[in-house]
Amino acid sequence: MNTPYPTLDPRARRLLRTLISQYIREGEPVGSRTLAKRSGLDVSPATIRNIMADLEDIGLVAAPHTSAGRVPTAQGYRVFVDSLLQVQPLEADEIARLRANLPAGAGTQTLLSNVSELLSAMTHFVGVVTVPRREQFAFRHIDFVALDGQRVLVILVFTDNEVQNRIIHTRRPYSPSELEQTANYLNAHFAGRPLSEIRNTLLREIRDAHQAMEQALANAADLAEQALDPGSEDVLVAGQTRLMGVQDLSDLDRLRELFEAFARKREILQLLEGCIQAQGVRIFIGEETGLAPLDGCTVITSPYRGPQGQVLGVLGVIGPTRMAYERVIPMVQATADVLGAALNPAAPTQ
Numbered sequence: 603m604n605t606p607y608p609t610l611d612p613r614a615r616r617l618l619r620t621l622i623s624q625y626i627r628e629g630e631p632v633g634s635r636t637l638a639k640r641s642g643l644d645v646s647p648a649t650i651r652n653i654m655a656d657l658e659d660i661g662l663v664a665a666p667h668t669s670a671g672r673v674p675t676a677q678g679y680r681v682f683v684d685s686l687l688q689v690q691p692l693e694a695d696e697i698a699r700l701r702a703n704l705p706a707g708a709g710t711q712t713l714l715s716n717v718s719e720l721l722s723a724m725t726h727f728v729g730v731v732t733v734p735r736r737e738q739f740a741f742r743h744i745d746f747v748a749l750d751g752q753r754v755l756v757i758l759v760f761t762d763n764e765v766q767n768r769i770i771h772t773r774r775p776y777s778p779s780e781l782e783q784t785a786n787y788l789n790a791h792f793a794g795r796p797l798s799e800i801r802n803t804l805l806r807e808i809r810d811a812h813q814a815m816e817q818a819l820a821n822a823a824d825l826a827e828q829a830l831d832p833g834s835e836d837v838l839v840a841g842q843t844r845l846m847g848v849q850d851l852s853d854l855d856r857l858r859e860l861f862e863a864f865a866r867k868r869e870i871l872q873l874l875e876g877c878i879q880a881q882g883v884r885i886f887i888g889e890e891t892g893l894a895p896l897d898g899c900t901v902i903t904s905p906y907r908g909p910q911g912q913v914l915g916v917l918g919v920i921g922p923t924r925m926a927y928e929r930v931i932p933m934v935q936a937t938a939d940v941l942g943a944a945l946n947p948a949a950p951t952q
Contacts, residue, residue, distance in 0.1 A: 610681075614653050616641055618662060619686040621654075622674045626924050631671025676888030679900070679923050683885055689928050692936045696724075700940040709764045710734070713944050717917055721937055725930050727921030731906075731941075734914040740794050746781035754781065761794070762945060883935050887923055898923060902930055904938035909946040917941065 610618065620641040621632045634650045643650075654672055657663045662678035665671070674682065692700075703720050704713055714731050721729030740761045747755040752775050756768045776784075792800045886901040903918030917938055919930055 613643060613645065614657060615686060616643060617650065617653055618657060618674075618678065619682065621663065621672065622678060622682045622686075625673055626926055629924060631666055631673050633671040636671075674923075676890070676923060679887045679927075680890075683887070683927055683931075687927055687931075689931050692932050696933075697936060697940070700937055701944075704937075704940050704944040706944045706946075707763060708944065710760070710762045710945065711764055713941060714915075717937060717941055721917065721919050721934070724933055725919050725921065725925075727919050727925065727930075729917070729919055731917035732915035734908070740796050741800075742793060744785055744788050746776070746785050748776060748778055748781055751775065883931055885927075885931070896920070900925055900927075902927075902934050904934050906938040906945070907942045914945070 617637055620637055624632045624636060624640055634647045634654065637650050637654075638645070638647055641650075654663060657678070658665060658672065661675055662681055663672040664675050666673060700720065703716050708716075711733075714733055717731045718729040721727075721731075723729075741758055742761050743759040745757040747757065749755055749769065752772045754770050754772055754776060756766075756770055758766045758768070760766070788800070792803075883902060883904045886896075886903075888899070889897050891897075891899070891901055899920055900923045901918060901920050903916050905913045905916050908914045917934065919934055921930070
């Protein structure tokens with residue numbers, strides 16, 4: 603992802619860092635006079651203009667036609683994030699706020715919904731988080747309730763305290779006693795095992811045993827084939843409307859493209875899934891996302907982990923390239939850490 607650039611001398615690095623920091627704060631092109639005042643360098647305005655011209659030549663800054671000042675490019679932000687930014691960990695009170703909003707022992711769905719809303723509220727951008735496949739979690743208990751005809755309500759309780767209600771359509775009507783017998787069989791033999799493992803085991807046993815298998819096992823497979831289907835992954839998005847107040851994204855056509863992308867979710871999910879094996883925070887700036895609607899945006903992501911240390915999903919923030927990276931980056935990382943701790947309440951607190 604990172605593009606090699608010519609090595610910048612200390613003065614150029616300092617001026618680039620000053621320009622980007624000033625632009626992030628004010629949102630206006632930065633002129634040589636402001637740079638001379640803010641950078642603390644004892645150089646002439648002419649020298650600063652020459653250095654800015656060099657930075658423009660290598661694509662790190664640009665000069666809007668409406669102003670004599672300069673603004674950072676996506677490549678400039680990349681150099682800033684990779685080599686000029688000094689990130690500080692979150693304050694203790696901010697970590698405490700995260701933990702209070704992501705309490706250990708809460709249901710997974712509740713935690714994930716809280717995460718996307720919390721990231722949006724704390725950064726004033728869009729918060730996103732992928733939802734783990736249910737097949738990654740073991741179930742604790744299952745019940746079947748006959749509704750009408752060939753419809754059955756399935757009540758699944760998972761080991762992460764999540765409860766799911768699903769309505770399935772069976773091949774034939776089942777009596778209450780048959781449903782109770784099937785639930786008892788699944789609870790006795792498969793509680794504590796992942797859904798995909800249960801489903802595959804039942805179907806394999808049905809194939810191997812043929813007519814010799816007990817009717818109760820056949821009934822269980824009939825119901826479990828649908829009830830225990832892990833389903834598809836999804837992504838929770840919160841705070842899209844916050845982007846309407848961002849100066850850099852105020853163009854209505856650009857916002858419409860963004861909202862359409864959020865509505866589809868698939869493209870964003872694909873981007874986030876590409877981060878799932880990352881060891882920590884990943885940052886996509888502008889066209890690095892590979893998604894045209896996000897060309898003017900930065901996406902900052904981090905994986906979050908489950909009880910055995912396995913990666914369950916990815917959370918992150920989508921905002922303009924002009925964002926306070928030194929604040930948003932540690933916020934995303936800390937939120938991933940706190941969410942992982944909440945999903946694994948038995949682990950020792952760091």
